[in-house]
Amino acid sequence: MSAVRRKFGEDYQVVSTSRSATFSAPAKRKRQRFVEKNGRCNVQHGNLGGETSRYLSDLFTTLVDLKWRWNLLIFILTYTVAWLVMAFMWWVIAYIRGDLSHGGHEQSTTPCVANVYNFPSAFLFFIETEATIGYGHRYITEKCPEGIILFLFQSLLGSIVDAFLIGCMFIKMSQPKKRAETLMFSQDAVVSQRDGKLCLMFRVGNLRNSHMVSAQIRCKLIKSRQTPEGEFLPLDQCELDVGFGTGADQLFLVSPLTICHKINTDSPFFDLSQRSLMNEQFEIVVILEGIVETTGMTCQARTSYTEDEVLWGHRFLPVMSLEEGFFRVDYSQFHNTFEVPTPPYSVKEQEEKNSLTSPNPLPVASSLPSPLLGNSGCGGRRERLLSADHADHVHVEEQAFRLPNKLQRMSSTKEEHLWRALKTGSALPGGKASSTGDLSLSIQRFRSSSIPAVRQGHLEEQVQLLSLDGDAEDVDLEKHRLPAVFSTISAPTPAPVQVPLVGSRPEDNLPPKLRKMNADR
Secondary structure (H helix, E strand, O other), X not given: OHHHHHHHOOOOOOOOOXXXXXXXXXXXXXXXXXXXXXXXXXXXXXXXXXXXXXXHHOHHHHXXXXXXXXXXXXXXXXXXXXXXXXXXXXXXXXXXXXXXXXXXXXXXXXXXXXXXXXXXXXXXXXXXXXXXXXXXXXXXXXXOHHHHHHHHHHHHHHHHHHHHHHHHHHXXXXXXXXXXXXXXXXXXXXXXXXXXXXXEEEEEEEOOOOOEEEEEEEEEEEEEEEOOOOOEEEEEEEEEOOOOOOOOOEEOOOOOEEEEEEOOXXXXXXXXXXXXXXXXXXXXXXXXXXXXXXXXXXXXXXEEEEHHHEEEOEEEOOOEEEOOOOEEEOHHHOOOEEEOOOXXXXXXXXXXHHHHHOOOOOOOHHHOOOOOOOOOOHHHHHHHHHHHHHHHHHHHHHHHHOOOHHHHHHHHHHHHHHHHHHHHOOEOOOOOEOOHHHOOHHXXXXXXXXXXXXXXXXXXXXXXXXXXXXXXXXXXXXXXXXXXXXXXXXXXOOOOOOOOOOOOOHHHHOOHHHHHHHHHO
16 A cells, blocks of 8 residues: 555545445545656656667666766775776786795795785785875786786776766766756746736746856646547647747846746637636646856756646736845745736637627628718718729729720720710710700819719719708719619618609700709800
């Protein structure tokens, strides 16, 4: 049972499988983290099979990655075994040459190593040689070539062992992992508004006066998901933008900084609200990288935030204060937050709400009134008629530009003739003649400004005399071209007052007032 608790955590409870047992509400289990708060990755590799030999191929990195207790044990055992083996080899040489049989070397015999009589003396000779102590009592003579060869081998082997083990210990001691202990992250992340936008924020700080050169921060969202094809992706990693495009991820970390992730349409938290945050399961991994100023080595500090450590509607307390001649950082307030008014809705819901409250204006074509109006506002009606006429004119010109060049020239020639005929009072396409000089000056100005070019086969010319309000000084003659599509979609309006055609000339169709004016002239 203790092994199970060590593996899965103290908050995991044993569930009875007895059918007679009554089930109650299960207690909330401890959140299994992908990265611990101290930056340690909670991942274990198993069932490697024959792949364990890859660790031996990179033996130096394997030794550096070991814990300190194993490094010290390997360091001591390596030197002890090497010393014993080399001392034994010197003892063997002395034994073969018969130097051990003599309690003291005679004057007639020359030993291989002077003053080596047993194994302890051979061991002391090796230590004196390896450590270059050289007390001068034991030494190699020139009558022992095998001793000279063993001495050369001992020197080479000792240099290799020293370089390997001492280098391994030096690299392990100078690793920048401990530098990450002085880089702080806030205990919680907060969600609040900044510059009118909903943002996810957390705080980082540097406890040392030495700077982190080229400090850069990255964020990863760890969340399991299922693709539209049905594939399940456990612990899928998604990048969180903390200012990569604007350079805000490059930090000048001399004082605590608040890192901000703006929640927008490109953010994975686009549909995250205060209510959905309670039901979500995700983990935000924060990675801070930089070069240690004193050693020049790259340092990386990590931490993570689960959904329980994200506070909605909070903001960090300020920690900077201005003293006399310097700025002071109060790290006692580094992790503290306070509540601020924050909408509980997601950014997606807020955008949908804003789109409903402020809809886009309707197109002009759908709200055009009918040109056949009765006694209504003369100025407003005239503007609407001219805008509809201009839209129709542009549409016809677009269709004309699609014709070949020869047909375009023929069409433009016809239009010029028709327009010249309208100006000079010649016969219109309907076969009737009219003279603009017989009309009043205001009608002539309106007619010259309101009648566009006539295009045969596309539009229908209609000349109507509309009754105006009593306040109007003159009677305006409005000539409007109404396409078939506008005729079908125009809203029903009061029937206009039209003057019946009683004569063959246009002067006969004018009201009595205009005929009287023409007769006086």
